[in-house]
Amino acid sequence: MLASRALSLVGKRAISTTVCLRGGHGVSKIEEYSLPSYIDRLDVPLPDVRYVTNLSPEQKALKEKEKGSWAKLSIEEKMALYRISFEKSYAEMNKGTGEWKTIFAGIMFFVGFTGFIVAWQRKFVYGDVPQTFTSEWKEAELQRMLDMRVNPVEGLSSKWDYENKLWKK
Amino acid sequence: MSLPKPVMRGLLGKRLRLHLPLAFAFALTCAAAVKFGVTEPRKRAYAEFYKNYDATKEFNNMREAGVFESVRPSGE
Numbered sequence: 001m002l003a004s005r006a007l008s009l010v011g012k013r014a015i016s017t018t019v020c021l022r023g024g025h026g027v028s029k030i031e032e033y034s035l036p037s038y039i040d041r042l043d044v045p046l047p048d049v050r051y052v053t054n055l056s057p058e059q060k061a062l063k064e065k066e067k068g069s070w071a072k073l074s075i076e077e078k079m080a081l082y083r084i085s086f087e088k089s090y091a092e093m094n095k096g097t098g099e100w101k102t103i104f105a106g107i108m109f110f111v112g113f114t115g116f117i118v119a120w121q122r123k124f125v126y127g128d129v130p131q132t133f134t135s136e137w138k139e140a141e142l143q144r145m146l147d148m149r150v151n152p153v154e155g156l157s158s159k160w161d162y163e164n165k166l167w168k169k
Numbered sequence: 170m171s172l173p174k175p176v177m178r179g180l181l182g183k184r185l186r187l188h189l190p191l192a193f194a195f196a197l198t199c200a201a202a203v204k205f206g207v208t209e210p211r212k213r214a215y216a217e218f219y220k221n222y223d224a225t226k227e228f229n230n231m232r233e234a235g236v237f238e239s240v241r242p243s244g245e
Contacts, residue, residue, distance in 0.1 A: 147234035149227065153218045154211065162230070 040086070040093045051087045059084055 036048035055063065059080070065073065066081055073081070082089075131137060149157045161168045233242050 144236065147231060148236045149231060154214050158218075 038087065040088045042094065047086075050085045052084045055084065 038047045038049050038051050
């Protein structure tokens with residue numbers, strides 16, 4: 001009693017809407033997300049609630065007819081009853097969305113954009129490569145490797161003809 | 170609504186009866202392919218290389234090319 005008096009003094013607007021009065025003391029209002037909800041999922045074959053909660057007069061009449069013999073229901077009536085209880089059919093629920101095309105396109109787009117960034121970096125950010133990459137240095141490197149007989153059985157030196165000083169055919 | 174009762178048991182066993190021999194056959198085939206495609210040719214290549222290999226001659230060629238630090242080419 002005192003609490004309700006105090007709450008009315010504070011003013012309805014000042015309190016958050018989650019508090020309301022019931023039986024003379026505050027009870028939090030039931031939020032919609034805490035109630036059982038409807039979901040179309042392959043692993044939840046029978047959802048917690050029907051899809052349509054507020055039935056129109058025709059739907060109410062149909063529900064009354066459903067209490068009788070089901071053999072008397074026409075195909076359209078059975079379909080209408082299904083659509084009251086469920087949103088999608090199994091075929092509609094399991095159908096693919098084609099979202100993968102968007103995702104793949106997005107991935108390819110950003111990969112391409114990254115290519116631009118890398119090219120710009122190569123031109124404007126990085127300095128020169130070391131002198132060990134010049135062709136003279138590389139030739140001297142290769143000559144030294146052949147002199148040392150690197151990989152003579154199956155690898156580099158096995159492909160070089162030492163007599164005639166050229167690559168084997 | 171008189172559908173026959175579906176098979177409820179022995180599903181893994183039924184799958185394994187086919188796939189286990191298949192897996193063994195595939196594994197053995199891969200092993201044989203590696204053996205006869207890679208290791209046997211490699212063994213032959215090494216045998217061929219060392220059949221007429223003259224170590225002293227190769228050493229002298231390398232020495233003349235100047236790659237060693239312990240022995241310099243004979244000219245110097």
